[in-house]
Amino acid sequence: MRIGFIGLGIMGAPMVANLDRAGFDVRGFDLAPDRPGRTAGSAKEAISGADVVITMLPDSPQVEEVLPDIVEYGGPDLLYIDMSTIDPGTSRRLAERLRALDAPVSGGERGAIEGSLSIMVGGAEEDFARALPVFHAVGKTIVHVGPPGAGQTVKAANQLVVGGTYALVAEAILLMEASGVDAAKGLDVLAGGLAGSRILELKRHSMVAREFTPGFRVDLHHKDMGIATAAARDAGLSLPLTAIVTQLVAAARAQGLGSLDHSALLKVIERINSA
Amino acid sequence: MRIGFIGLGIMGAPMVANLDRAGFDVRGFDLAPDRPGRTAGSAKEAISGADVVITMLPDSPQVEEVLPDIVEYGGPDLLYIDMSTIDPGTSRRLAERLRALDAPVSGGERGAIEGSLSIMVGGAEEDFARALPVFHAVGKTIVHVGPPGAGQTVKAANQLVVGGTYALVAEAILLMEASGVDAAKGLDVLAGGLAGSRILELKRHSMVAREFTPGFRVDLHHKDMGIATAAARDAGLSLPLTAIVTQLVAAARAQGLGSLDHSALLKVIERINSA
Numbered sequence: 001m002r003i004g005f006i007g008l009g010i011m012g013a014p015m016v017a018n019l020d021r022a023g024f025d026v027r028g029f030d031l032a033p034d035r036p037g038r039t040a041g042s043a044k045e046a047i048s049g050a051d052v053v054i055t056m057l058p059d060s061p062q063v064e065e066v067l068p069d070i071v072e073y074g075g076p077d078l079l080y081i082d083m084s085t086i087d088p089g090t091s092r093r094l095a096e097r098l099r100a101l102d103a104p105v106s107g108g109e110r111g112a113i114e115g116s117l118s119i120m121v122g123g124a125e126e127d128f129a130r131a132l133p134v135f136h137a138v139g140k141t142i143v144h145v146g147p148p149g150a151g152q153t154v155k156a157a158n159q160l161v162v163g164g165t166y167a168l169v170a171e172a173i174l175l176m177e178a179s180g181v182d183a184a185k186g187l188d189v190l191a192g193g194l195a196g197s198r199i200l201e202l203k204r205h206s207m208v209a210r211e212f213t214p215g216f217r218v219d220l221h222h223k224d225m226g227i228a229t230a231a232a233r234d235a236g237l238s239l240p241l242t243a244i245v246t247q248l249v250a251a252a253r254a255q256g257l258g259s260l261d262h263s264a265l266l267k268v269i270e271r272i273n274s275a
Numbered sequence: 276m277r278i279g280f281i282g283l284g285i286m287g288a289p290m291v292a293n294l295d296r297a298g299f300d301v302r303g304f305d306l307a308p309d310r311p312g313r314t315a316g317s318a319k320e321a322i323s324g325a326d327v328v329i330t331m332l333p334d335s336p337q338v339e340e341v342l343p344d345i346v347e348y349g350g351p352d353l354l355y356i357d358m359s360t361i362d363p364g365t366s367r368r369l370a371e372r373l374r375a376l377d378a379p380v381s382g383g384e385r386g387a388i389e390g391s392l393s394i395m396v397g398g399a400e401e402d403f404a405r406a407l408p409v410f411h412a413v414g415k416t417i418v419h420v421g422p423p424g425a426g427q428t429v430k431a432a433n434q435l436v437v438g439g440t441y442a443l444v445a446e447a448i449l450l451m452e453a454s455g456v457d458a459a460k461g462l463d464v465l466a467g468g469l470a471g472s473r474i475l476e477l478k479r480h481s482m483v484a485r486e487f488t489p490g491f492r493v494d495l496h497h498k499d500m501g502i503a504t505a506a507a508r509d510a511g512l513s514l515p516l517t518a519i520v521t522q523l524v525a526a527a528r529a530q531g532l533g534s535l536d537h538s539a540l541l542k543v544i545e546r547i548n549s550a
Binding site for chain 1: 363381382383393395397416418419420421422424425428429431432433434435436437439440442443444446447448449450451453454455456457460461463464465467468469470471472473474477503506507509510511512513514515516517519520523544547548
């Protein structure tokens with residue numbers, strides 16, 4: 001099976017390596033000429049003759065920019081899989097123009113390198129079935145969650161829970177510290193009970209130590225909270241915690257913390273409480 | 276070692292059974308005459324001659340009501356362990372009047388029955404050491420987190436994270452459902468990734484099914500959010516998510532949902548979005 005892969009960034013490059021390793025004939029392209037996995041000289045070259053085209057791009061505008069090429073150079077049986085995180089509405093519109101799946105991922109750079117990504121897939125059942133061998137080469141948890149756009153909605157839901165959990169853990173830490181409690185010990189108790197979470201498991205020590213090396217950058221989470229907010233608005237929903245978490249992430253960015261790990265939400269809530 | 280145990284409710288009664296089983300000489304008392312484990316006819320009878328007095332009561336007023344008896348009838352070496360969930364300020368004041376530990380628990384009725392509670396302990400190191408055999412009879416995760424009041428602060432931190440996580444999961448469910456996504460499948464993905472939590476693990480199916488049989492009642496969580504809010508105020512902190520979660524729990528109660536499981540926060544956010 002030939003795959004055209006567009007977008008060879010931190011996530012795309014290792015995904016291409018895993019697709020290569022799984023025996024796919026991959027033609028990678030990126031606008032930057034020096035990216036690993038770049039074997040096609042143009043988008044046209046990556047797309048022409050491909051059975052599947054995958055995009056892994058920063059945001060909707062980049063996806064929409066490459067779309068005319070996919071429509072023009074893609075064959076009649078082409079399946080287009082957008083693995084970028086973009087808003088569900090854009091994914092739904094794409095799927096009206098061509099056979100497409102939205103398949104955003106979670107698991108970060110490590111998941112991309114290890115081929116252990118979680119993949120949330122929206123689109124037609126038959127297209128999902130056809131894409132499964134491709135997904136298995138890059139991911140571990142692969143779930144078809146609904147019609148076009150559904151993958152993006154689940155990713156948005158994921159990001160609102162992740163952002164909110166960081167904020168809750170941050171408030172718990174600040175409450176304990178300000179009350180003279182050993183926050184590290186307190187978080188050990190929280191991690192072992194009903195308050196337990198993957199975030200407490202992975203990040204409680206670095207948060208207490210104020211170590212915010214990314215990881216997943218605040219800037220990217222800011223984009224994702226924008227998607228969650230837009231998705232809620234499109235669905236006609238008022239979501240109070242999502243709203244406030246979105247504002248806290250925006251504040252983090254406004255305070256120049258955009259390139260830190262998203263657990264740096266702690267610094268925003270700390271600054272609210274500082275002279 | 277003789278233990279006087281006051282408060283034989285859903286939590287206290289099985290804790291007394293576990294203390295009995297561990298070989299302690301327990302004298303249980305409750306104002307209600309028909310409670311299991313009630314072997315003392317009065318608080319005085321439970322307290323007199325005890326090495327350790329434990330209270331497991333609904334809230335601060337009940338603890339403050341029994342305190343004069345403990346002071347009057349307790350011997351000079353008595354160690355008082357309050358395992359109720361009350362506000363940290365009250366626990367600090369108790370510890371000024373007698374040798375006392377605050378040791379609130381999490382793990383609920385099941386944890387009390389199985390003797391697997393998590394116990395968050397505030398107070399002097401030597402008193403903690405003396406109380407350890409008692410704690411081991413009723414709990415599994417036992418952590419000394421700081422000075423008097425520290426146990427209550429950690430419990431408050433726990434409850435704000437738990438309440439907030441329910442609200443976040445509820446918003447994720449509503450976003451997925453309103454967008455035509457299979458929320459159960461979506462939550463399966465969330466549960467396996469960075470959004471994963473003990474609450475997603477235990478409660479996602481019942482929340483999607485709108486089954487809110489307690490479990491831990493909204494009324495009790497309302498009390499606990501009041502404690503978290505008061506603790507934050509005492510510490511001079513502004514905690515934005517804690518504030519909004521507190522309001523959502525208050526709304527649940529105002530809407531007559533007080534006797535449902537605390538995961539019924541979903542219903543409040545659902546009602547915000549209903550005609």
